[in-house]
Amino acid sequence: MxxxxxxxxxxxxxxxxxxxxxxxxxxxxxxxxxxxxxxxxxxxxxxxxxxxxxxxxxxxxxxxxxxxxxxxxxxxxxxxxxxxxxxxxxxxxxxxxxxxxxxxxxxxxxxxxxxxxxxGEAWLLGDLAAVKTAYPKAKNAVLDSYANDAVCGTWELLADALYPGGAKALKKKGSGVAGEQKRQWAEAITPHMDIEHNxxxxxxxxxxxxxxxxxxx
Known part of the structure; x- marks a missing residue:
């Protein structure tokens, strides 16, 4: 197929x-x-x-x-x-x-x-262990506050956990920088994901x- x-x-x-x-x-x-x-x-x-x-x-x-x-x-x-x-x-x-x-x-x-x-970041956040493996310095309090597939500003929540200054700082740099950062998160986190237990x-x-x-x- x-x-x-x-x-x-x-x-x-x-x-x-x-x-x-x-x-x-x-x-x-x-x-x-x-x-x-x-x-x-x-x-x-x-x-x-x-x-x-x-x-x-x-x-x-x-x-x-x-x-x-x-x-x-x-x-x-x-x-x-x-x-x-x-x-x-x-x-x-x-x-x-x-x-x-x-x-x-x-x-x-x-x-x-x-x-x-x-x-799409909801699929990354569906495996918090993968996020924490890829980013050991991630803010656990932010990640642990996430409810799976919640309509909550998903990429902003991930930015608050991973990016210095959070989503607010990232947004100030423009959509191009934010898009590149999202790509980097996907590239870093996805290899660690357990697809059977997301x-x-x-x-x-x-x-x-x-x-x-x-x-x-």
Whole structure:
């Protein structure tokens, strides 16, 4: 089986490049695609994507239509995994929006939508032992205050635990520096994660969905 994995930023891509082989095994293949933010869906889901727009949702309908056509003969062997942050959206409403894209695809690809609740850093915080191994000087009081998949400003909480001066100091340096710092956290923490005992429900959903696809191949 071959997985095409779409993710909204480089930090998510870095984490998935490390995690995917551990979930799907070496006998299967994958390719990850990182975008410059989540963005928003176009009103006309059948419209062509704007090549100058590098955000995930703006490009997603065109990507899924093309994928459905390319692998029409065997869609289940070439699934598309879409990983994006939920942020403050209603999970049911957002999932309905994503599933509606498939209605304009003919033929339809085999697509799975995985939402990181609230943000991708929730998957890192689902394994506090991994965070503390990667960053022994992390502020335990901050980490231990976290409730898994809470909508609480997840990346800011991780910054408060790991970054000198916390999220406030990091935000002052701009989005580019913050994005690079998120990538570094993913690169440092993910290798230490125990994928079988992660406490993030949204990570476990992602892991188990991939395994279900493999079991049904």
């Amino acid at each position: 071959h997985f095409e994995v779409l993710v909204e930023d480089l930090s998510g891509q870095k984490a998935l490049e490390i995690l995917l082989p551990r979930v799907i095994g070496s006998e299967h293949t994958y390719r990850t695609h990182a975008y410059k933010g989540l963005g928003s869906l176009q009103r006309n889901l059948q419209a062509h994507s704007d090549p100058t727009t590098k955000q995930l949702l703006a490009n997603l309908p065109a990507i899924l239509r093309a994928h459905g056509k390319a692998y029409a003969a065997s869609p289940r062997h070439y699934p598309v995994i879409v990983v994006c942050d939920l942020d403050d959206k209603c999970p049911r409403a957002f999932r309905r929006e994503l599933l509606a894209i498939l209605d304009v695809c003919d033929p339809k690809p085999h697509a799975v939508f995985c939402l990181a609740v609230e943000e 406490n993030s429900p949204s990570f476990r959903y992602f892991r188990d969905k991939l395994r279900q696809l493999l079991a049904g191949a």
